[in-house]
Amino acid sequence: MLSAESRPYIDASVPVLREHGLAITTVFYKALFEAHPQLHNIFNAGNQANGSQQQSLASAVFAYAANIDNQAALAPVISRIVHKHVSLGVTAEHYPIVGHHLLASIKQVLGDAATPELIAAWAEAYGLLAQALINEENKLYKAAGTQPGDLFDMRVVAIDQQSDQIKSFSLVPVEGKLPTFKPGQYISVAVHLPSGLRQLRQYSLSDTPDHQHLRISVKREDAGKETAGMVSNWLHDNVVVGSVIPASKPFGDFTPDTESDGPIVLLSAGVGITPMISALNRIAKVSPGRRVIFAHAARNASHHPHQADIAQAVALMPNLHSVTFYEEDEVDQDSVTCLAGRMQLKKLPQWDVNKANIYMCGPLPFMQAQWADLVEKGVPEFRLHREVFGPDMLDHLL
Template sequence: MLRQDTVAIVKQTIPVLQEHGETLTRHFYQRMFQQNPEVKPFFNPAHQKAGTQQRALAGAICAYAQHIDNPAALGDAVEQIAQKHVSLGIRPEHYPIVGENLLASIREVLGEAATDDIIDAWAEAYGVLADIFIQREGEVFQQQEDTYGWQGFKTFVVEKRERCSENIESFYLCPADGTELALHQAGQYITVRIPLPDGSTTMRNYSLSNMPGEPWFRISVKHERGSVEGTPDGVVSGYLHEKLKVGESVEVAPPSGEFTLTLPQEPEKPLVFIAGGVGITPLMSMLQVALDESPADRPIVFIQAAIDGAVQPFAEELETLNRRYDNLALHVRFSDPGADDLAVGRCQSSGIVDAALLEELVGDTPASYYFCGPTPMLRHVRQLLKARGVADRDQHFEFFGPAQAID
């Protein structure tokens, strides 16, 4: 437990953190990478370049300060971060590195305003937070060992590659030692670690897009191109698309993640999935489980949003499911359909997902929603659902990349 004077001092720093948070976190990452380059493989350089990692950390620090006297309020955020840390192999010995650089950054950025009392208070607060993460992450590592039979990274072999769209390729990965895979939870992701030319390694998380219980992990990877000037192309996605061949090996960590499917207890309650671009990957796994395990009369709506038919993933797979299950309503909407996309029936409508579409497909029946896609889409769907009066407990979503505010 934190001392009351520590709580009071940390809360007093909230206005300063709100004003200077991103400056502080930018300085923190620069300092840490310079002082402790061994931690760089844990971070995505594209997120660093775009500033999303810095904004996410600044938001997390402010949230911790605001709830420092009630850390239970941060339970969902702690779980999300702990799962991500485990997926990357972050261990207790990494926390002193972060703490040392964070405290030094507070002093260096704030200057004389960072009094000894403030530094001491944040040192104590960071220690308590680090202990929370270390304990939870230890539990998750043990759960992975118990469920999947390994921690850290294990060698897998590419069994098959399959083109999923113009810019997305599916990779079917099987354990090199021939062991049978335990059931993952629909919505989880795995971590892939690849070698770099300088002899180091880097890691990325990819959602599992296949039905649990199959003899492989399937990841469906978009070949990322730098969308912001100066932002590099995806290092790992480029490696997978351009270099990783069938029969070759790659290192994989066990499934992680808290964005998982929970079927509504009410058998008649509809499930609605809203997928944007490559954000469809965890929802494909969820959809297959929902169709397999739900009552035959549960309405399941799947809305796929894409730019056009060229970059629409899983078109044939979705159509096969749509024909097989009478309770599935599939609607494909392209924001910029090609000349023949509508004519040949690749999509049912054009534009963005809007209130009229949800009214048409769902009506006023209370439903449970799962959605995933680019951050602007998440913000838009979140506002649509709030306007429809959908309770937070019925809204489930995941960011690809650092979590950001969407309200």
């Protein structure tokens, strides 16, 4: 628990961080990589170049300061960060390095305002947060039976074009058993780029755990963006059947309830469909009579992935209501399963808001819009779950 001496300084930091957080984290990353260039192999170079990594850390620091006494609000964020860190191989040794450069950056940006008392308070607060993360990460490493940084060679046994932009890659271990996972989880995939940089990216698993493979579905990012999709595009351009890709064990705490028989609502947009397909395929296997509302938003039919999975589930599940929204395509005006425009809850089948859990994945504006509509509809917030990464996971705390 934060000491009484430090608490006023942390409380006073909230407006300061709101104003200077991005400047602090920009200075931080520059100094960190100059002193420890090997950390480029852990951090996302694309997010560094487009500024989202800096924004993510600024958001995290501000959210932590603003909610330091609200552990209930911080706990889900800490859990999400812990799973991400373990998938990347973060260790306890990384935290003192980060802490040193973070405090130095606060001092540099704030100047005289960064009094010894303020820096001491933040050193204490950072130490508490770091230890909490270390403890939880150690538990997760132990539960997964893996060591920090362990990757396992996976051979590509099938590649399928799921849409104009998305390919799926089916993977099996070169040695050993297929790791278990829950629908909604992801693996980290490592590639060595032509520049010599090693990069890790997380991809949700997009099939049921019952198969004898892991499947990821990867979206090619638009060309012309200097850093967009450097790993995803490399996978599209270079991986063939027979290729071997190093990958982590599955992690992630966004795990839709696929094992019970109560109603469930799965909402997605774009490549956010991938964890939902994993959940849908699992439900079709273990509880095909379950009532499921599966709604997906896509730009058009050519951008709509995993249509074969959805069609197979529809054939197997008499109580599945699958609705697709195409923003650009014209659709049959009499159709109840394919609708024009953006997703609207009022156009979905109705459900008992006090009985069904709702899971969503997609771009942040999509999830914010659905969340707001669901709350207005009367859905209790404890029934709302979403899969997000980066600064997006903190928007409800800021």
